[in-house]
Amino acid sequence: MDIQAYIQSGIIERYALGICSSAETRELEELALIHPEIGKEVNEIRTSLEGYALKHKQAPPEIVKENLMKRIRGEHPEEKGKIVSMNRKEKVLSTSSNYFKYAAAAAIALLVVSTALNFVFYGNWKSSEKDLALLSAEKNQVAEQLHIQKTSYTDAMKDLAILKNPNMVKMEMKGKEPAPDAQALVYCNFKTNEIFLDVKKLPAPPDSMQYQFWAIVKGKPIDGGMIELCPPGDTCGIHKMNPVADAHAFAISLEKKGGMPEPKGKIYATFGI
């Protein structure tokens, strides 16, 4: 690049006068870093412009300095200390109307921002609320499951305690003619006479009928209680029956709902008979 031609193009003068475009300014400032003669030229033109400005210098009245010093100390200079001209009034009005213009613009901008934020926060709040509902539903589900697990655990522990008792004797009942594959276990405590029945397999009885458990004492059947069959798929575990002393055999018969004092219906399963 021909620097002399660049300097003579008039760009330096325009830069010193502050009338360059921003692209021209950038170019000149970059070139000045490489070519010190550009910086020197800028400086000389500025100095002559400053010299020209200085030729016009006039001392302002003392009141300007007084007011200025008050203002930088945060005091408000008294208006009566000033000479008030006709133009003064107009200026005050325009300043205050400008002030309101800016204040109104600022207020509108704030309103827009705050409205936008409202939408954002409302959205956030809504989604948080949804999340919370989901979480609390989940929590309830978990608690319910836990309750179920706890119950079945307690039941299992109870059953286990019964079975682990050293005085407990286990007897296997076998299916009879109406249901050859019927199966049930009887647990009998010979110290306390407690009897527990664990039905493994029995055909579902008709609606009006119910299975009844019998303990045989000296050849005589004694009511051991009605059998509540569990719905299929559920393990209902071990059921406590009526305590009977000195039983030597057991039977299950199908009777009318509510049971009979003596077995009348068909025998479905037996032990010891």
Added chain:
Amino acid sequence: MKINSATLQYLPPAQENCFGGQSKNINTSAPVLTTIPAYTEEELIAGLRLKNETAFGYLYDNYSAALFGVVCRIVPEEEEAHDILQEAFLKIWNHFGSYDSSKGRLFTWMVNIARNLAIDHTRSKTFKTNKKNQSLQDSVNKINRQQSFSQQTDQIGLKAFVEKLKPEYKEIIDLLYFGGFTQEEVSKALNMPLGTVKTRTRSALQQLRELLK
């Protein structure tokens, strides 16, 4: 403390102001150096960055006449010129942090602040008087009118100096520097080809440089 040559040349003048008869309010002597410690430009800049009021007072005493001269050149109304000068110094005080000494001298920066405030003031006034379509022509005429006005009232030094400067050079410098017009605006207002305006700008500043050497 020492005073360098750069600060010395900005000492307030010991002569009358542009408003002729009202010079009784004005410091006619230059007591600045006897009452306030002198600063080098670096010390002054440091003091202003630290918001030191004494430094600011010194700055005002040394530069206010120069800045006021520039403001008066653009805004001839006395009361308004006072306000603009005050605003300019307030801006200098409040925004001193934005002054970058690597980009240019303190005086250049301050003259630009004062000049821009004054130009903005005249332009918004012209705009408000609903002469939007006439504003350029009006403003240019105003700067030119101002020329004859200041020649009547300004100090002898300026008069003598200006007489040496070619009138067409003075016109173009005043419009670009004090008026804040672009070369395109000057070309339109003076009805002169842009190329001529550009050539004349450079010649004018070359002559100014020679005269001030």
